[in-house]
Amino acid sequence: MRKIIKFVPLILLIVVCGFFLLFIIFEKDPSNPPSALLNKDMPKFSTSSLYNKNIKLSSDNLKKNVHLSVNTNVATTEDNLEKYTLINFFASWCTPCRAEHHLFFEIKEDYPNVFLLGISHKDSPADSKKYLNEEGNPYSFVGLDQNGKIALEFGVFGLPETFIINNDGKIIFKHMGQLTKKIIEDEISVFF
């Protein structure tokens, strides 16, 4: 028994390092399985605004061109400009969300014709409001998903998760986890 205990730290070390190694290799692996939803129509959903329960937004709004004015009106316009929607699932309790949050301001500034839809996932409206007050609100529209139903439809694993949807309502990009500047430059900006 004593002999086994002696080896425990060494075994632990190997196991932990093994996990790290797997993680690093796994990150670099190009065969990282793409989402089943990629290039499919986005699931149908409807959500109401964080700031005003009467303002609703549904998946149909996104397919057409949604005219945006800060968190108050959602109107559909008829111009035929290419517009993309970026859906970001966030919550006030999620640290990586906080870390990636400032990037949305950059997206908003660099690509003004992208509709930024933030979905507050399993979070109380009060906390989400507080979070957006603290960090600033880059989103064109903040939708509520308190019971996590929308996230379920989108197959969200964990926060944060980001989707990009094109004009026809197809999901063309999906990223699990925190966005970085590199990902935006290499993978996201090609769409816009």
Place this chain on the structure above:
Amino acid sequence: MISLIGFSSLCLSTFFSILFLIPNSIFKINIKFCLLFFRFSTILICISFSSLITAYITSDFSNFNVFQNSHSEKPLIYKIAGAWGNHEGSILLWLSMISIYGFLYSLMSKSLDDFKINVLKIQSSIFLIFAFFIIFTSNPFLVNSVEVNEGLGLNPILQDPALAIHPPMLYLGYVGFSLVFSLGIASLLSKNDDKNWLIETKRWSMISWTFLTAGIALGSYWAYYELGWGGWWFWDPVENISLMPWIVGLALVHSLIMTRGEQAIERWIIFLSILCFSLSILGTFLVRSGILTSVHSFASDASRGLFILLIFFLTTGFGLLVFLVKSPIKKNHLNLLLINKTSALIINNILMIIAMLTILLGTIYPIIIEVLTNTRISVGGPYFNSTVLPVLLPGFLLMSIAPVLSWQSNKIKKFRVYVVFFLFLSFLALIHSYFTVFNTWGFLGLILGSWIILASIISIILRFKFLISLNYIKSINSFIAHIGVGLMILGITFSSIYQKEYSFNISIGEEININNNILKLENIKVVENKNYQSLMAIFSLRKKGELIDYILPGKNYYPVSKMITTEAGIYHDWLKDIYITLGNEEDSTWNIKIYLNPLVSFIWIGVCIMIFSGFIAIFKK
């Protein structure tokens, strides 16, 4: 030119440490002469690091690293701090510190020459591994391929005096454990039974632990006023990573006390030394490889990650293997059945290790889950609060009486005094919670914190001598440290449980009344500074009609990197902080958040006391 000097002295320094590592039997040189190699290597690495700093000060943009991280408009202090505000520079700082610690050791050590050389050889091997890491994957002296006149700027959130010295402090702590590691391994390898290494380990681990405490406290204080989240500890992965070696270091420092009771548990001490340093490297690996998400965003690179993982594996594996093969055979029969100091220290050690493992599990759990199930999760504050705190509670309880326990016998001196005071205190705490909102954690924190302080004060009074000399301070040093911890517990309890939060939308000229403190938004102005613009709100704080102070929350905009940072405005008072952050403007009303944080100052005072007694303990024989 300066980069060339830097790089060549880095390479030369590496060369000299290789020379130092060559076994003495080959060249048959004098030991004194051998030491010279090591010292040369230290001097060269210092030259290398100073040339990097010079490149930063002179804004030499022909150096790629300077170009990426500096800007000629930056104030001088942040130009210097820029040298370690990035990956390459900070690893060079790390490397220099490994060498400097060895250098200081070689000057101060009174050990036998053989032992000394062994320690320095291990230190030198660690140095070599990191030197290769720098030369091959993160060279700060790369030449910029384009001709430029201006740099890309430092991350503005890092332009802050506390943060300028936070990394060096932290590194002094982390790297100090490398020397403790070397001492531990060297003692395993040494053939004679000299106990001098225990005294040396004690001194150096105390030094490292004190620096680490200061480093963590600085970072935490910075987070408190710069991030504007209203708190000072977020269980962020990087914070956890620095906390783990700190806890193990604390366990180490405490086990080393047992050498005084002549019941040294050498095997355990060596194990802790190995653990301390490997946790420090693990921290570097997790931060630098970017596989954990946190507020500390560094450029990450997978190949670097692999390299540091390799370093981590080699160092820890080597340490543990030597430990397995050569572990001391002599058995000490510890008398653990009694209520004596030894058993208290053992329990405290076990609790600290459990706390460390709990934090480790929470920190790497997301990685394990992602590898196994391809799902990304985040483990946050709730997990740590509900798992780590209960583990620490019995430790705190023990802490208050531990210094009074005797080494050998089973008696507590002046037992009754303590019991009476404890009952009295519990009664007071009960009354306090009866009249305020009852909260289990609040009650426990209050009772534990004040009990630790009271018990330590009683002990100090019982030992009081009329002559206050340095020796007297040394003899009551452990009580002083524990008073610091007690104050910190009080501060943590009150600031987290009784924190009040308000949110207002106000326009210029409006007044807010919070508990008879009248806050008036006097004005909002934009100030142009050297390298940023700041938007500042001016609040006047009045109490009973008297002006007490101005509070200035604001936001800074850094045009070079197009980033906005929040600057919380804080009014410090002994009993509470009024903490204001400025939100967005809407129709000329401003959204502000006000936090009333009671007793936050206790946390910083407590930490300062701990650092103070850490320094005293360094000089204690």
